[in-house]
Structure formats: structure tokens, C-alpha cells
Amino acid sequence: MGRRACCAKEGVKRGAWTSKEDEILASYVKAHGEGRWREVPQRAGLRRCGKSCRLRWLNYLRPNIKHGNISDEEEDLIIRLHKLLGNRWSLIAGRLPGRTDNEIKNYWNSTLGRKASCAGGGVVTTPDAGYHSTPTKASASCETGEQEASAPLGYPAASGTTSDEAAVWAPKPVRCTGGLFFLRDVTPEAETGTGDGDGSLGYCSSPAPFGSADEPCSSSGGGDWMDDVRALASFLESDDEWLRCQVTETLI
DNA sequence: AAATCCAGCAACCGCCGCTAG
DNA sequence: ACTAGCGGCGGTTGCTGGATT
Numbered sequence: 001m002g003r004r005a006c007c008a009k010e011g012v013k014r015g016a017w018t019s020k021e022d023e024i025l026a027s028y029v030k031a032h033g034e035g036r037w038r039e040v041p042q043r044a045g046l047r048r049c050g051k052s053c054r055l056r057w058l059n060y061l062r063p064n065i066k067h068g069n070i071s072d073e074e075e076d077l078i079i080r081l082h083k084l085l086g087n088r089w090s091l092i093a094g095r096l097p098g099r100t101d102n103e104i105k106n107y108w109n110s111t112l113g114r115k116a117s118c119a120g121g122g123v124v125t126t127p128d129a130g131y132h133s134t135p136t137k138a139s140a141s142c143e144t145g146e147q148e149a150s151a152p153l154g155y156p157a158a159s160g161t162t163s164d165e166a167a168v169w170a171p172k173p174v175r176c177t178g179g180l181f182f183l184r185d186v187t188p189e190a191e192t193g194t195g196d197g198d199g200s201l202g203y204c205s206s207p208a209p210f211g212s213a214d215e216p217c218s219s220s221g222g223g224d225w226m227d228d229v230r231a232l233a234s235f236l237e238s239d240d241e242w243l244r245c246q247v248t249e250t251l252i
Numbered sequence: 253a254a255a256t257c258c259a260g261c262a263a264c265c266g267c268c269g270c271t272a273g
Numbered sequence: 274a275c276t277a278g279c280g281g282c283g284g285t286t287g288c289t290g291g292a293t294t
Contacts, residue, residue, distance in 0.1 A: 051280085
């Protein structure tokens with residue numbers, strides 16, 4: 001409230017970008033670097049909102065961006081990361097070089113989400129995010145059309161459990177000076193990680209009172225889900241950023 | 253061949269956290 | 274300590290082209 005709009009509505013062009021605009025923006029960012037997006041339109045001579053410039057650059061103009069043809073490996077990784085992280089598209093994208101959060105989000109909503117939904121689960125999202133926006137098109141094309149009442153898109157419909165029980169708690173991540181961590185107590189198992197660590201993981205030291213009794217947080221776990229977590233932890237530990245953080249056992 | 257439906261994608265919107273002043 | 278501004282993120286919308294009727 002009271003916050004200034006990110007850019008004036010009037011005089012700002014909207015809609016699809018032209019190749020000319022792309023060219024201007026790309027050359028500007030190459031010359032001046034990223035950041036100060038609010039100033040970019042003025043300085044570059046674009047009649048666009050700064051946010052729009054940023055989005056265009058990040059999702060389309062940035063070097064090394066890959067478009068389309070998401071491989072099976074990438075798809076598998078997206079599914080696994082989504083299991084672990086929920087709808088944290090930027091984090092998922094961070095593990096997929098050349099892919100953008102927007103592309104992954106779109107891919108999920110249009111393809112993987114539907115697959116998962118029709119398959120009856122195996123997908124996790126953040127309860128706090130309240131995945132209330134099951135893509136209507138997707139759900140409409142789902143053959144069963146019945147599972148959504150008990151297992152909305154994004155929640156696993158684990159056999160033998162209620163949807164609530166099956167809901168894996170994917171906590172809201174908070175920043176950790178360049179990394180990500182989940183505000184949960186570090187358990188001994190988490191400290192040892194996958195066993196190949198040398199104990200040098202840079203844990204953040206302040207388990208904040210984030211998790212209260214509300215989060216579905218089963219400690220038993222095991223099985224495929226735990227395998228996924230271990231595999232992901234192993235994968236992610238190859239990343240220096242990730243070394244600063246950890247995924248605790250209580251995720252399961 | 254025309255109309256309609258649907259999937260995919262680009263872009264917008266609004267909220268939130270961080271940080272500089 | 275407080276506040277305003279900025280950047281970033283996730284959800285949503287709307288357009289477009291291909292598929293189907």
C-alpha cells in the first residue's frame with residue numbers, strides 16, 4: 001500500500017517484444033550489465049516497464065538460454081526437484097543450466113503437472129502456497145477427473161494415507177547468504193548427509209521458529225521418497241551453493 | 253474448408269524479502 | 274529502528290498455432 005507502481009502504466013508498451021526491442025535491450029545489458037532494471041528502459045530508450053525488461057532478459061535474451069526440447073533427464077530432474085522443493089521454480093531452474101524458472105513452470109503446468117495429476121500423485125508442493133490453481137485445461141483433460149478432490153495437483157496421493165498425511169512438507173525456503181536452507185533443526189542424519197561429506201557443510205546456525213505443529217512432517221518416511229531425497233542431496237552437494245545448506249530429515 | 257478446441261508459451265501482476273538511506 | 278525502493282518470485286492471463294470435429 002502506498003507503494004509506487006513499478007512503472008507508469010501510461011506510455012509503457014506491453015505485449016510481445018519485437019526483435020528490435022530485443023536487440024536494444026540485449027545490447028544495453030551487455031554494455032552495462034544486469035541490474036538497475038528500473039533505469040534500463042529510460043537509458044536504453046525502451047518504452048517498457050523495468051520489470052518487463054528484466055523478465056525478457058532473464059527468460060529469453062540471456063546468453064546460454066536453452067529453449068524447448070526438455071530432455072528425459074531434465075524432465076526427470078524437474079520431477080525430482082519439484083518433489084523436494086515444491087513450486088520453487090527459480091531453485092529448480094538453478095539446477096538446470098540454461099533453463100529458466102518461467103520455462104520450467106510452464107512445462108510443469110502444461111505437461112508434467114498433468115502427468116502427475118493423472119498418475120494420481122508423486123508430486124509435492126508447498127502447502128503454504130496453496131496450490132489452488134490447478135490448470136483448468138490440464139485437469140479437464142485428465143481422464144479420471146476424480147482424483148483432484150482428494151489429491152489436488154501438487155500433492156501426492158500416497159497409497160494408504162490421507163491426502164493430508166501424504167502432503168510432504170516443503171517449507172518456505174529462506175536465504176542463507178547466497179544459499180538456501182530450511183529452517184528446521186539439523187538432525188544427525190542430515191549432518192552426515194549422504195555419507196560422502198566431510199562434515200564441512202556450512203550449516204546456517206539459527207533454526208528459526210518457522211516450523212510449528214502445523215506442517216505435515218512425518219519422520220518415518222523411507223522408501224522411494226527417501227531415495228529421492230538422498231539422490232538429490234548427493235546431486236546437489238556438488239554445488240558450492242548447496243554446500244551451505246542442507247535438507248533435513250524432517251522433510252520427509 | 254471452416255469452426256472449435258486445446259496445448260504451449262510469453263508476458264503481466266502482485267506480493268514479499270532484502271537492503272540502503 | 275524504521276521506511277521506501279528495488280529485485281525476485283510464483284501465480285495467472287491471454288495470445289497463437291496446431292489438432293480435431
